[in-house]
Amino acid sequence: MVRKQPARRVRQSFLYGALILTAGVLLVKVIGALFKIPLSAIITEDGMGYFSTAYSFYNVIFSLATAGFPVAVSRMVSESDSLGRWRDVRRIREVSFPIFLLTGAVGTALMILGAPLYTEAVGNPGALPAMLALAPSVLLCSLAAVYRGYYEGLRNMVPTSVSQIAESLAKLVFGLSGAYFVMHTCSRELAQRGTVFGRAVGDGAEASLTVCALGAAAAILGVSIGSLLSVLYLRRYHRRCGDGISAAQLEASPQPQPGRTLARRLLASSVPIAIGAVAMSVSGLIDASFLQTRIAYILETDPVPMLAMYAGSIPAENLAAPASIPNYLFGCYNMALTLFMLVPSITQAFGVSALPSVTHAFARGGKKELQSAMETVLRVTCMFALPAGIGLSVLAQPIASLIYGVRGSTPIIGQALAVMGVAAVFAAVTTPLGSMLQAVGHVELPVILVLGGLLVKVVLNYVLAGIPEINILGGGISTLVCYVLVAVAELVALVRITGIRFDFMSTVVKPLLAALLCGASAFGAWRALETYIGGSRLSAAPAILVGAVVYTVALLLLRAVQVEDLAMLPGGEKIIKRFQKYLQKAGG
Known part of the structure; x- marks a missing residue:
């Protein structure tokens, strides 16, 4: 029997918690890059198309099953914790488990x-093995979500961060090795015997696509294994470390609310959030469905402009089997989408960390504290999202070459990424803004706003993706318009509901000016490298470094970083002293 260690309360400020989550997310994304970049080479663009199709459907089911509950648990736990109702805190966790299960x-x-029906509907039956391999992750991630939401509500972001890292490492090890083994074994068997795992699979392009489908399924099986290891870690953490609530606190706490009451509150809070999360996941499903079906429509009606647009970028084997072109282009689009998602996935950590902090300030009724917390969330989000999104747009082609190498699909990826880089800025802002709306008690409003944005995305996606000269770029354009509308609407709603007037000069304008300087300097550095030393796959790396240095200096000179922000970091007092000395030397 594992014995718990003595209870020790872990409580982090917004920025401290965001720093932990951001560091974890960055590490997860690095691991994810180490997974997806070689994976695209192992299973090819066709395999990535199957992989992405499976994930598009999975994200909707996953959101429907789990997405609302961690946020609802976090908010309820944070509220009860701020009011000293620690018995309610414990009971919230207890009633969550059977619901999540x-x-x-x-x-x-x-x-x-649903997997067979969906793959038939989008005309991509090769994605079926990957979808079945991913199915166990829904249940496993549901169980992990209980622990994550619970500790996030207590403002302890360590379990969430570490469990995500463990999950990603398992995906890297088991997913890549599984994909390589299947692709290598099946390709050799196909060449020697004309079969795959002892079964005849046809000739030429059809056989090659079958091998790619099995490789994608093997890669995704690593995701399910990672989900299992994440649950095991969280369970062990809870048994060994507990939640830090002492016996004295429980003794002084009021009698807990009945389990049924808490369960009803949990469901009432989580359903709107889950609908909103499902709506955002539907964005990927819209892309997976419309981009492939509309490109198939273009191939049937007017293929010449699109094929001319991608001349030399679509492999001969796909041109020989035109039915595979929609999946190939969708695979390219999702390789750009992977880079796009880096930005909002980081700021999602800000939203997770912001929710308990803003909830705590709102529950205590301190308007000054609430304004400070909200401005910090928006400022930190903008300081990260603006340079990242602008950088992705202005360096889209060189970044695509840096990450994926010089290959036929690189120009296609770069064109999509140029549009999606701008969209990444607005997508990054929507999650923290939505979290703050939920924190002040309006859990349903982000859902309504997201649904409105998605309605616009559906119409634009269908129309634009069917234009031969636009095709998959329609997905990026519709995504941009969707997130612009949602971000602006959420910000307006937050101002009206709270009555707080943001200092937009410090939260948005100053980071934007610094980000524009960052983008211009990075692009200029890349052009200079291209002109004077010739083109290179690695030329994007020094250009990004130049942009980062210029951005940091610009932030300091514009005084975009607030002392209050630094005070919330670990070792904040020392940082403030050094920061102030630097400002004095710089003339500040």
Whole structure:
């Protein structure tokens, strides 16, 4: 029997918690890059198309089954913790488990039963093995979500961060090795015997696509294994470390609310959030469905402009089997989408960390504290999202070459990324803004706003993706318009609901000016390298470094970083002293 260590309360400020989560997310993304970049070479663009199609459906089921509950648990735990109702805190966790278990099991069943129907609907049957391999992750991630939401509500971001890293490492090891083994074994068997795992699979392009489909399934099986290891870590952490609530605190706490009451509150809070998360996941499903079906429509009606646009970028084997072109282009689009998602995935950590902090300030009724917390969230989000999104746009082609290498699909990826880089800025802002709306009690409003944005995305996606000269770029344009509308609407709603007037000069304008200087200097450095030393796959790296240095200096000169922000970091007092000395030397 594992004995718990003596309780020690871990409580982090917004920025401290965001720093932990951001560091974890950055490490997860590095691991993810080490996974996806070689994976695209192992299973090719066709395999990535199957991989992405499976994930598009999975994200909707996963959101439906789990997405609302961690946020609802975090908010309820944070509220009860701020009011000293620690028995309620414990009971919230207890009532969450059976709910999460049920929804996770239902989600896994929907994934298994819905996979054949979905792959047939989008005309991509090769994605079926990958979808089935991913199905167990719904249940496993549901169980992990209980622990993550619980500790996030207590403002302890360590379990979430470490469990995500463990999950990513397992995906890297088992997913890559599994994909390589399957692709190597099946390709050799196909060349020697004309079969795959002892079964005849046809000739030429059809056989090659079958091998890619099995490789994608093997890669995704690593994701399910990672989800299992994440649950095991969280369970062990809870048994060994506990939650830091002492016996004295429990003794002084009021009697807890009935379990049924807490369960009803949990469901009432989580359903709108889950609908919103599902709506955002539907964005990927829209892309997976419309981009492939509309490109198939272009191939049937007017293929010449699109094929001319990508002349030399679509492999001969795909041109020989035109039915595979929609999946190939969708695979290219998702390789750009992977880079796009880096930005909002980082700022999602800000939203997770912001929710308990803003909830705490709102529950205590301190308007000054609430304004300070909200401005910090928006400022830190903009300081990260603006240079990252602008950098992705202005260096889209060189970044695509740096990450994926010089290959036929690189120009296609770069064109999509140029549009999606700008969209990444607005996508990055929506999650923290939505979290703050939920923190002040309006859990349903982000859902309504997101649904409105998605309605616009559906219409634009269908129309634009069917234009031969636009095709998959329609996905990026519709994504940009969607997130612009949602971000602006959330910001306006937050101002009206709270009555707080943001200092936009410090939160938005100064980071934007610094980010524009960053983008201009990075692009100038890249052009100079291209002109004077010739083109190179690695030329984007020094250009990014130049942009980062210029951005840091610009932030300091514009005084975009607030002392209050630094005070919330670990070792904040020492940082402030050094920061102030630098400002004095710089004339500040």
